Amino acid sequence: MKRQKLDSMKVRGARAQQMLRGDLEGEDLEAYVEERVLLTKFHDAQNWARKNAMWPLGFGLACCAIEMITVIGSPRNDLSRFGAEVIRFTPRQADMLIISGRVSVKMAPVIRRLYDQMLEPKWVISMGACASSAGMFNNYALVAGCDKFLPVDVYVPGCPPRPEALMYGIIKLQEKVSGDEGLGWRERYQAEGTEEVA
Amino acid sequence: MADVKGASYRERERSITIDTAGDEPIIGTDVATGADLEPEHELMTINLGPHHPATHGVLRLLTTIEGETVTDIKPIIGYVHTGIEKSCEDQQYWKAITFVERMDYLSYYFNAAAFCMAVETLLEEEVPTRAQYLRVIHMELNRIASHLFWIATAALDIGAVTMLWWGCRDRDMVLDLFEMSSGQRLHTRYFQVGGVFEDIPPGFERKTREFIEAMPARLDQYSALLDRNEIWLRRNKGTGIVPVEQLLELGVTGPLLRAAGNPWDLRKAMPYSCYEDFDFRIPVGTVGDNYDRYRVRLAEVRESLKIVEQALDGLPEGPWITSNRKVALPPRHELATSMEALIHHFKLVTEGFRVPPGEAYVPIESPRGELGAHVVSDGGTRPFRAHFRDPSFTNLQATSVMSEGGMVADVIVAIASIDPVMGGVDR
Numbered sequence A: 001m002k003r004q005k006l007d008s009m010k011v012r013g014a015r016a017q018q019m020l021r022g023d024l025e026g027e028d029l030e031a032y033v034e035e036r037v038l039l040t041k042f043h044d045a046q047n048w049a050r051k052n053a054m055w056p057l058g059f060g061l062a063c064c065a066i067e068m069i070t071v072i073g074s075p076r077n078d079l080s081r082f083g084a085e086v087i088r089f090t091p092r093q094a095d096m097l098i099i100s101g102r103v104s105v106k107m108a109p110v111i112r113r114l115y116d117q118m119l120e121p122k123w124v125i126s127m128g129a130c131a132s133s134a135g136m137f138n139n140y141a142l143v144a145g146c147d148k149f150l151p152v153d154v155y156v157p158g159c160p161p162r163p164e165a166l167m168y169g170i171i172k173l174q175e176k177v178s179g180d181e182g183l184g185w186r187e188r189y190q191a192e193g194t195e196e197v198a
Numbered sequence B: 001m002a003d004v005k006g007a008s009y010r011e012r013e014r015s016i017t018i019d020t021a022g023d024e025p026i027i028g029t030d031v032a033t034g035a036d037l038e039p040e041h042e043l044m045t046i047n048l049g050p051h052h053p054a055t056h057g058v059l060r061l062l063t064t065i066e067g068e069t070v071t072d073i074k075p076i077i078g079y080v081h082t083g084i085e086k087s088c089e090d091q092q093y094w095k096a097i098t099f100v101e102r103m104d105y106l107s108y109y110f111n112a113a114a115f116c117m118a119v120e121t122l123l124e125e126e127v128p129t130r131a132q133y134l135r136v137i138h139m140e141l142n143r144i145a146s147h148l149f150w151i152a153t154a155a156l157d158i159g160a161v162t163m164l165w166w167g168c169r170d171r172d173m174v175l176d177l178f179e180m181s182s183g184q185r186l187h188t189r190y191f192q193v194g195g196v197f198e199d200i201p202p203g204f205e206r207k208t209r210e211f212i213e214a215m216p217a218r219l220d221q222y223s224a225l226l227d228r229n230e231i232w233l234r235r236n237k238g239t240g241i242v243p244v245e246q247l248l249e250l251g252v253t254g255p256l257l258r259a260a261g262n263p264w265d266l267r268k269a270m271p272y273s274c275y276e277d278f279d280f281r282i283p284v285g286t287v288g289d290n291y292d293r294y295r296v297r298l299a300e301v302r303e304s305l306k307i308v309e310q311a312l313d314g315l316p317e318g319p320w321i322t323s324n325r326k327v328a329l330p331p332r333h334e335l336a337t338s339m340e341a342l343i344h345h346f347k348l349v350t351e352g353f354r355v356p357p358g359e360a361y362v363p364i365e366s367p368r369g370e371l372g373a374h375v376v377s378d379g380g381t382r383p384f385r386a387h388f389r390d391p392s393f394t395n396l397q398a399t400s401v402m403s404e405g406g407m408v409a410d411v412i413v414a415i416a417s418i419d420p421v422m423g424g425v426d427r
Helices: A002-021 A026-036 A042-051 A063-073 A108-117 A128-133 A163-179 B084-089 B093-101 B108-123 B129-158 B161-182 B204-226 B230-236 B244-250 B255-259 B290-313 B332-336 B339-350 B391-395 B398-403 B408-418 B422-426
Strands: A096-100 A123-127 A154-156 B044-048 B060-066 B069-076 B358-366 B369-377 B385-389
Touching (some): A042 A163, A063 A096, A063 A123, A063 A163, A063 B161, A096 A108, A096 A128, A154 A163, B093 B108, B093 B385, B161 B204, B204 B290, B244 B255, B255 B369, B391 B422
Antiparallel strands (some): B044 B060, B369 B385
């Protein structure tokens, strides 16, 4: 049994050598490899994958949700170009939370719970004036900005923002993801040890 | 058996309620006879929402189920309560329009129209015919957009994902028109007290006619996709039926009432904004099930297209806003030459206009039913009270009647057929 395994490994090794050897030898072979092999850090490769497969949570609050659905659902703004068209309705499978609309005092704990249920790394886009700062509604009912109870990565202005604005926000978030070495906001803001048990 | 329906929802929301029916076991074998006991006493209370893809917003349904059958359903609202009515009391009349538009965010033109018409009633202000026609054009386009979005999301709930793309695609054409006339896609603030904000730009009519021409073929596509679709029929036919008398008792209006056979439409019943000038029909259903509601809405889109076309044909020349300088801003070019215009402009922008004391209730037919604006004035520049009878709020009462006794899957279809917009429900 052991003997067989060893033999098959030898065969595979010989094959790999042959594939690389081909007609090239020495410096030519090295140049050939350099042309075709890309060296990168593991983090960078991981972030590249992450930014191109960012699944949003299917979650809408108010007017902005309509524009969010337009971004996802309208053939004019094809969100799958950015790898973010896979809407997950459970927070456990989602990477990105788009807070689309006004956050009422009654809704804030629910959103926080949804956020806590999402797995790291996770990102939050605050869409529209209401989510970012309560917008025009300066009254008793709303939380003035969802960054009061969860960390926000990108703010998209507008009332409601145009679909193009939200797409720009998503692209900005992707740039942020690929540019940063950290996994999520905790690493970026040096906030290790603040994890709460949901 | 404990009175489950009478208990408060706080008690019942403790995830699982098991009624033991005395000391007997719930499921198992009867010791005396050896027969299997039916597990019918087991009730389970589950939460549907506030984060649930099929509740069209942040509606929470406290559902008590027995197996797959829904025995009790209670909608819990208030998750997007924005205090808009209260905020209106702090705003001058012409600034409050911006606030009321954000209530029912799929029919913003209707919110603005109801509020403006209520204020105009208090002011006894005449609205020019051109403005009335422009209002009709925009309201009917808004009705089309709203119904298209309804069919897109309601079909998505049942699994017809294609309808989402198609509905959004055609709704974008309407939003382009809104953008052309006002510069915004949503919450356009096009309607003013006394008329509309601005005349339609050149090219608007041509684009609208192109849309009217293109739309019937699109509606045929929808029909071809859904009308005889096996899944669509099985989910919709014969589900969610409520007798028309019960609907009236609950105060339900709009497509829900019309699908049950009652042709109540405020555009015909008490015409406002020159609706008596147009020739259109009110589609009604026969059975009042979810399928009828779908057909009624689709037929309403066709009727709305007819109204828009007639309004474009008969669009009269003239001013698009009242010439009363106490209510409407003077034209921009007058400010450079007329001192009086400058004073009026300054007064309107800083203080707003005063409305005589009194109260007015103006109902209009929104895509979801009777939308009424009740404005109370104490003679100042801000409304003393602005209250809205939102059709989504009233229609939502029919949820339990539609779903109780049915299956869990029918709840999703029932909610979709009501077409509640939670922004309008909670305000």
